[in-house]
Every structure is written in C-alpha cells, then in structure tokens.
Amino acid sequence: MGDFFSNLDTQDLIEATYETFYMTIVSLAGTLILGIMLGLLLYMTDKDGIWQNKYLNLITAAVVNVFRAIPFIILILLLFPFTNLLVGTLRGPTAALPALIIASAPFYGRLVEIALKEVDKGVIEAAKSMGAKTRTIIFKVLLPESMPALVSGLTVTAIALIGYTAMAGAIGAGGLGNYAYYFGFQRRDWDIVLVSTVLIVIIVFLFQFIGDYITKKLDKR
Secondary structure, rough: OOOOOOOOOHHHHHHHHHHHHHHHHHHHHHHHHHHHHHHHHHHHHHOOOOOOHHHHHHHHHHHHHHHHHHOOOHHHHOOOOHHHHHHHHOOOOHHHHHHHHHHHHHHHHHHHHHHHHHHOOHHHHHHHEEEEEEEEHHHHHHHHHHHHHHHHHHHHHHHHHHHHHHHHHOOOHHHHHHHHHHHHOOOOOOOHHHHHHHHHHHHHHHHHHHHHHHHHHHHOO
16 A cells, blocks of 8 residues: 555645645635626616617627537637736746636626526515615625525536546646646556545545535534
C-alpha cells in the first residue's frame, strides 16, 4: 500500500486542493451576484412582471440559453482573449475564474428565475398595495421568500463548478484536476489520479452538506 502511494507529494496535493477551493469559492461568489441579477431580470421582465418587457426578456433568455449550451471546455478556449486581457495570463487558478463565472451564472440565473416564480403572488400584490417600491419588493419580499430555493440552487451550482474546475485544470488552470491530469494520468501515476478523485468527491459532499444544512435552517415550512 505504501508503494502504491509513493508518487504522492503532500505539498503539491495541499496546493492543488487549495487552488480547487479558491476557484470554487471565488467563482461561486461571482456566480451568485451575476446569477441573481440574470434571474431577477428574467423574472421581472416576463409576462405580468414588474418590468414586463417582451424584447428585453427574449434577449436575456437568449443570452442565458446560448452560454448554457456551450460546453465548458470550449467556452474556456473561446474566452482566452478576454481572459488574457482581463487577468494578463492564461494559466493558473485566477485565469480560470472568468470562464467559471460566465459558464455558471446563466445556469444559476435560471434556477433563480424558477425560485422567484415559486413566491406567492399574493405576497407581492400585498406589498404593491401598501405602496412598496420595486427595490423594496426585491430585497424585502422576493429574495427573502425564495431564499431556501436560492441556496439549494447555489448548492447545485457549486457542485457543477467543482466539476468545471477539474476540467479547467486539464488545460493548466491548476487545482486537483490539473494535478490528476498532468502529474497522475500523463505519468501513469494512478495513485495521484485516485487520491485527487477522492478529494474532489469529498469536496462535493462537503458543499452538499453545507448547502443542505443552510437550506433546512432557512426553510420555515
């Protein structure tokens, strides 16, 4: 057993794990902000929405659908010029962030839209009848009422992001995907591939546990 894990370098493994957490958490924060904005725009410009606008809704939906349809590995390649302009490099975990956020935000935006549509319209109408402004309706009614679904959707998105970081690692973004591919697979050091895979699974379970715990705490039903 000791010989099987002889190729592992503890320092490299710790660094790769840190990079995976870094990419996931930072991109998840960006996804949360952009995804909520997209979801609100889709919801509020839809039929009977506060900002009902057929054309704006169609444009937003088209943008969301296009970016959701592009495979992540291809999206990274397409965004190389933008990433290089924004970050100044094409390698490393920071260089993966733009692609991770742009790939995940439309996905989460749709989940946000679904969560907002589950809010009781009677609550919204009651807020309107009391003279609540749009800002108040968004931050005092829509988002708080849909919070359990928003957190649940964010958990699903986080798990997808962990998978994306592994794919990004295959083209030099760092993280456990990079460690498994370049140091494990290419050198036929299967112990590195196995341990990296186990760590990714553990990270997925960790995010799932935290997300489920917060969702249960927020759900008052």
